[in-house]
Amino acid sequence: MESVRLTFRVNRKDISYLRYTIESYDGMGIVKTLDPKSALIEVKTAPGCEETVRQLITAVQREDGIPVEEFRSRIPLSRGFYIATMGCQMNEYDSEYLGSKLREMGFTPVDAPEKADLVILNTCTVREKADQKAFSLLGRVSGIKLGRPEMVLGMAGCLAQREGERLFKRFPQLDFVIGPRELGNIGTLLDDVSYHRQKRTATRLDHPPLTSCSRNLPNEKITAYISIMQGCNNFCAYCIVPYVRGREISRSPEDILEEARQLIANGTKEITLLGQNVNSYFWGEGDNSCDFSCLLNELNGLKGLLRLRFTTSHPKDLSDDLIRRFGELDKLCPHIHLPFQAGANEVLRRMKRGYTREHYMSLVEKLRDAAPEMGITSDVMVGFPGESRKHFEETLDLVDRVQFDSLFSFKYSDREGTLASHMENKVGEEEKARRLAVLQDLQNTITLKKNRRLEKRELPVLIEGHNKKGTQLMGRTGSNKIVNLACPIRYIGSIVNVSIQRGYLHSLLGKPLDFSASINNSRE
């Protein structure tokens, strides 16, 4: 016989007592805590027993004078959720956090918005293109919701933060808007939307960072992210991030280590620490403080972890002390993502980046001295307001001198409210496109040349899983290059010595060498 599920918000301290009472009352029902913070419980009972359960709960609560609240969700009991993630690794992490929270609340993931009772779009707004992508997806899902009015539709992330309530006018199907700093409140927000049938906006920026979320990931993840801090204090002239993610705030080392231990216990072998500017990670005071190097030391000591990475670093804050760690910490991979943004000092000054091209190149030199295999990747933009052709030539010159392993390059995009959006001498779209094509051509030649140079080399590769086509396995070198290879699946999660057969533009082709040398953790 199908059981019936009832959901109640109760007094938090009564949860155990209620569980005991209901479960021992002739097996009246099974009690599950959906959300400990907002004290939501679910009682699974037999049809016909609903009233008795309600009376029992009301009786217990009445003793405390607290009214019992039954949560008659407009989200059906099967509660499938779908999260679409756009933007950077921060957003990927935030979506995982949301997913974990939703699973704790009794939701289950589904693989398409058409099948979901709750759809959340986790958006980006770093460039205009990201806005357009998010609006177009929101329009499409709004269309799906027209045919399924019981669906709950929410928008999260940086665009949601920027647009706030304005979104409801343009997209009347939208039920809630939640910014990156408010994700911890998703439970209460969903209550309001579902139970009180209100539209809700949660876009405060003064919240502390997300804390202790159990990483109950549905599957084992060989590589995982941990956000160590949120926000940014830099206010580079072009950038919207400080306005949508707030000021910098670090998480406690205890919280981070606990999350890392949970991931490792669940099979994770490589952790990437995330922050807009990880170099300024800082926690505590005086003797009890912990900076980024100290955090890396702690994580490097975790048993079961094979590799450690971090992103993103800011050239103005990258210290010699941190550079030295690359040579000292055995788990820290020789890869750094160090955005340079522009090659001309005049442009860097107007971008408010706080360093010169000479300083940037001296960092590259130090990094390569610290770890000769160091993979260096970067971000750069073309067509910042006032960027002349000569300035652009300096960007090309820097790219040529540094020889990056790969480069993310973008056309400058005006972001409302930033300093640069008010600057004069904007570069035309056509010219930006021309510069981007020239830059990307140059970098492609460099990337391919560097990848070809790895042919016949023997490199340790952490096997992560199947490649995109599902035909082979894939893994990464310490320097973060993708390697495709034919390899028994039992080596997923192990570091294997691989001989590089071919170097392509976006990946390497490898052949596993000596399995006996692979670093433990294989599932044999």
Ligand code: 5AD
């Ligand atoms: N226009 C173009 N690119 C931008 N980025 C950040 N803001 C803008 C903008 N307004 C790029 C920078 C940054 C990367 C994440 O996105 O290169 O490092």
Ligand code: SF4
């Ligand atoms: Fe990430 Fe910036 Fe996009 Fe936000 S706006 S998702 S921080 S890239």
